[in-house]
Amino acid sequence: MKRNLKLTIAYDGTRYNGFQRLGDTKNTIQEKLETCISRFLNEDIKVIGASRTDAGVHAFEQIINFYTNSDIDLIELRDKLNFYLPEDIVVTSVEEAPINFHSRYWVVRKTYLYRIYTSPIPPLFERNYVYNLGKKLDVDRMKAASKLFIGEKNFQAFSKRTGKKDTVRTIYDIEIIETDKEVNIYVTGNSFLYNMVRIIVGTLIEVGLHEREFDTIIKAFETGDRTLSGFTAPPEGLFLYKNYFTVKK
Amino acid sequence: MKRNLKLTIAYDGTRYNGFQRLGDTKNTIQEKLETCISRFLNEDIKVIGASRTDAGVHAFEQIINFYTNSDIDLIELRDKLNFYLPEDIVVTSVEEAPINFHSRYWVVRKTYLYRIYTSPIPPLFERNYVYNLGKKLDVDRMKAASKLFIGEKNFQAFSKRTGKKDTVRTIYDIEIIETDKEVNIYVTGNSFLYNMVRIIVGTLIEVGLHEREFDTIIKAFETGDRTLSGFTAPPEGLFLYKNYFTVKK
Numbered sequence: 001m002k003r004n005l006k007l008t009i010a011y012d013g014t015r016y017n018g019f020q021r022l023g024d025t026k027n028t029i030q031e032k033l034e035t036c037i038s039r040f041l042n043e044d045i046k047v048i049g050a051s052r053t054d055a056g057v058h059a060f061e062q063i064i065n066f067y068t069n070s071d072i073d074l075i076e077l078r079d080k081l082n083f084y085l086p087e088d089i090v091v092t093s094v095e096e097a098p099i100n101f102h103s104r105y106w107v108v109r110k111t112y113l114y115r116i117y118t119s120p121i122p123p124l125f126e127r128n129y130v131y132n133l134g135k136k137l138d139v140d141r142m143k144a145a146s147k148l149f150i151g152e153k154n155f156q157a158f159s160k161r162t163g164k165k166d167t168v169r170t171i172y173d174i175e176i177i178e179t180d181k182e183v184n185i186y187v188t189g190n191s192f193l194y195n196m197v198r199i200i201v202g203t204l205i206e207v208g209l210h211e212r213e214f215d216t217i218i219k220a221f222e223t224g225d226r227t228l229s230g231f232t233a234p235p236e237g238l239f240l241y242k243n244y245f246t247v248k249k
Numbered sequence: 250m251k252r253n254l255k256l257t258i259a260y261d262g263t264r265y266n267g268f269q270r271l272g273d274t275k276n277t278i279q280e281k282l283e284t285c286i287s288r289f290l291n292e293d294i295k296v297i298g299a300s301r302t303d304a305g306v307h308a309f310e311q312i313i314n315f316y317t318n319s320d321i322d323l324i325e326l327r328d329k330l331n332f333y334l335p336e337d338i339v340v341t342s343v344e345e346a347p348i349n350f351h352s353r354y355w356v357v358r359k360t361y362l363y364r365i366y367t368s369p370i371p372p373l374f375e376r377n378y379v380y381n382l383g384k385k386l387d388v389d390r391m392k393a394a395s396k397l398f399i400g401e402k403n404f405q406a407f408s409k410r411t412g413k414k415d416t417v418r419t420i421y422d423i424e425i426i427e428t429d430k431e432v433n434i435y436v437t438g439n440s441f442l443y444n445m446v447r448i449i450v451g452t453l454i455e456v457g458l459h460e461r462e463f464d465t466i467i468k469a470f471e472t473g474d475r476t477l478s479g480f481t482a483p484p485e486g487l488f489l490y491k492n493y494f495t496v497k498k
Binding site for chain 2: 010011012058078079082087088090091092120121122123124125127129
């Protein structure tokens with residue numbers, strides 16, 4: 001394989017069963033990309049993605065890489081893929097990567113964005129890209145509660161059980177920004193468990209509605225009990241926002 | 250009829266055959282509004298709209314009014330209609346209007362916005378709300394050409410023939426704003442002929458691509474010949490943006 005190509009892509013996850021092709025899962029972003037790139041380059045292409053996204057979750061920025069024998073020009077590849085891909089998946093850039101670059105193994109930090117629509121007037125043009133809560137949130141209270149999630153912790157209570165043994169993850173930062181009609185939550189961590197961002201966000205929403213006390217969060221961390229954390233916020237408000245990579249030689 | 254209610258609405262026109270219910274036209278915004286409001290208030294409601302929009306055209310702001318015997322609270326009406334209307338039509342405000350207010354007769358000036366996507370990377374989350382041109386435009390040349398449209402003129406060459414005799418309209422202003430990925434054109438006039446904004450925009454796009462000389466525009470105005478003006482830009486980039494009303498006693 002003479003080249004390792006790194007593509008930055010973005011997608012509207014509404015129609016898809018998530019990023020990753022897992023067993024028999026149909027209609028994934030990965031499947032669409034592999035089918036389209038394989039056909040176009042006339043090779044059997046396997047796509048590696050930096051991050052998974054659940055069904056219905058979007059990406060502002062997802063990083064993928066694949067190996068190819070093709071000597072196609074990078075800009076031509078970008079434009080041809082954008083022509084052949086469905087209009088809800090877009091290739092925003094194409095680069096030549098070191099031959100050992102692996103988007104999943106090299107990613108060391110990720111940021112997810114969750115958009116909550118708080119205006120009493122429902123969203124229109126953004127309606128597929130926000131969670132329409134329709135109520136004001138106490139953002140100062142949410143900011144205070146968000147500190148409880150920072151650091152290396154066992155997030156078992158904040159994930160959907162998948163039988164995974166290691167449920168320790170590190171969250172570096174949670175930034176909460178309030179605008180006129182929205183509250184946007186940016187969560188940055190090293191890696192995330194299944195539904196982890198959406199359960200953290202659901203917990204923070206309950207805090208912002210004064211429907212949850214801080215001590216339940218502390219107890220959830222202590223016991224690992226999922227019933228002590230908040231609801232799973234719906235997928236349409238969630239975006240994979242940014243991926244950060246290690247630099248290897 | 251004891252009350253005249255003025256509603257500000259916004260809509261995503263993608264799925265609709267335009268605003269106005271005309272003869273047998275099915276699936277119009279007006280029809281959806283009338284059905285929904287009539288059912289909710291249990292009265293036969295006729296909706297009057299300030300401006301028409303063609304099939305596929307959107308509205309940031311459309312003004313409607315209707316007469317009712319109901320004494321419903323304004324905020325309750327807004328919230329209930331937003332609950333029952335399809336999610337691509339939103340009521341942004343509800344006001345009590347003077348009993349003689351008539352949104353079509355009282356509107357004296359309208360602004361339409363046309364969004365052209367010029368980035369070589371296709372639009373993703375905005376894809377239903379822009380015309381995806383995918384090429385840079387010479388905006389200075391478009392600004393210069395836009396001056397030719399200002400004033401009271403016969404716009405026959407810049408409209409789709411409908412048998413209308415009076416084709417004189419006044420354009421007060423055309424503002425063209427270039428951003429990173431888009432060129433946005435705001436056209437303000439007293440009233441517009443069928444397809445007039447889209448043909449003016451199509452003509453300006455051809456100017457911006459250096460595919461049209463200024464003298465063809467001058468000749469189009471002189472002759473009224475539709476073949477001398479530009480293509481009809483597609484509906485998905487067009488928004489009814491603002492309506493201005495006269496103040497009557």
